[in-house]
Every structure is written in structure tokens, then in C-alpha cells.
Amino acid sequence: MIRRPPTIVCYICGREYGTKSIAIHEPQCLKKWHNENNLLPKQLRRPEPIKPQITTISAKGFYDLEALNEAAWTSAQSQLVPCHICGRTFLPDRLIVHQRSCKPKVAK
Template identity: 60%
Template sequence: SGKQSLPAMKTRTGQKLVKGEKDNFNPTQPRASKPSPTVFCYICGRQFGSKSIDIHLPQCLKKWHAENDKLPKNQRRPPPTKPEDVVVGGVVDREATNEAHWKSSQGLMLECEHCGRRFKEDRLPVHQRSCTADSPAKRLGSKSRERVKK
């Protein structure tokens, strides 16, 4: 008896593959060895894929303007500006550029007048419901208060 041949490989739609054709849904085909580089949003500080960031930025800026417009006029800030790409030897230094974007996003955070902690502008009002002048929240990194035994 002759050798048994493997059944013809089919695509996800059930069509037979012609020899040499590739099936994009075949799990045995090699995948990319490393994930796409991520980029920090200079507005909110979240990470996105290098292709997704261009979709995210206009939406994030729109949200930033909406949140900024809710603030009292004396607390409104100028719109954020995108940091320049860091170029070293004629090539964009992706890591340094990402760090500049992250630092930019951190600079956009607002400080709580009671405890000094910094928050994204839409989270500050939520925090201030529980952080008051009479009972400020603890600063991050501070040692927990010792309980006084009576």
C-alpha cells in the first residue's frame, strides 16, 4: 500500500489552498517575533501601538478640551503641545521620545489643593469628594499613620 497523504489544507472559509498559497488564518505559520513598538500618548499617558496612536490622539485631545472647558475659567489651561521627537545621529530615538511624551502627560495632571497628589483632570473632582481641607488624603509614599491606642 502507498503512503497516505495529508488532507488538502483548507482556508477558514473552507476553500482549498493551492500549493504555494498562504492562509492568513493558519496557526502554524510563523508569527511576528516581537510585538509592534508602543507609543505613549503625550496627553493621557496611556500606551498605544504605533498605528493606533494616530487614531487615539484626536479623540484624546477632544476629551481634553471637553474636560478643560468644564473647569472654572481661572483653572483652564492652554492645550497640550506634542513634544518634538528626540533625534540622535539623524535617527529618532524612540525610547527618549516616548519618555518625553510620558513626561508631557504627567505635566498635564492637576494637583489637589489639600493633599498635593496629582490627578488627571477628570479624576480630580472624584478625589476631592473624599479629600477635604479638614481631612486630607495621605500623600503617596508616606508612611501610614500609626493608630493611637486608647
């Protein structure tokens, strides 16, 4: 059985990164988040995501990656905004595109 290297979920975008590259990715991702958030209409702007603090350390002295990844995934999912027509959730910049074509269902 081939073992996959451990990955950490980014709390901003929800993507997985290696344990070494996450430290490089997070500051760049946060900068990109700020740039994109500032371009949104005021009603779609969100507060800055807060990095989850997981203090659970195993007996061997390692962080609980599963708990850390779960908290990061939850944080990334909380950034999604629901469409007021259909209820699906999107990142705010994608919601604008979606709402151009989203139409209310016609009752028969």
C-alpha cells in the same frame, strides 16, 4: 524570548498605543481633552498640551522611540493638578471628585 511590538506613548493621556494606531488616537484624544477641559471650572482649566518634538534619528533612519516616549510621558504627567490639601496629583476632573472626600490630617 517573545518580543513585544513597539508602542508609542500618547502625549495627552499617557497611554501606550501601537505605531499604526497612535495617528488615529491622538486627534480623538485631543478632541476629548478639549471637551473635558471646557467643562472644568475656570481655575482648573489647563493650556492645550503641546506635542513633544523629538528630532533624534538613529543611524538606520528611525526615530528614537525611547526618547519620544519619555517626552510624551513627561507631557502627559504635566497635565496633572495637585490637591491643595494632600498634595497628590490628579487629572482636573478627578481632582474635583477627590476633593469631596479629602480632609486635612488632624494633629494629635
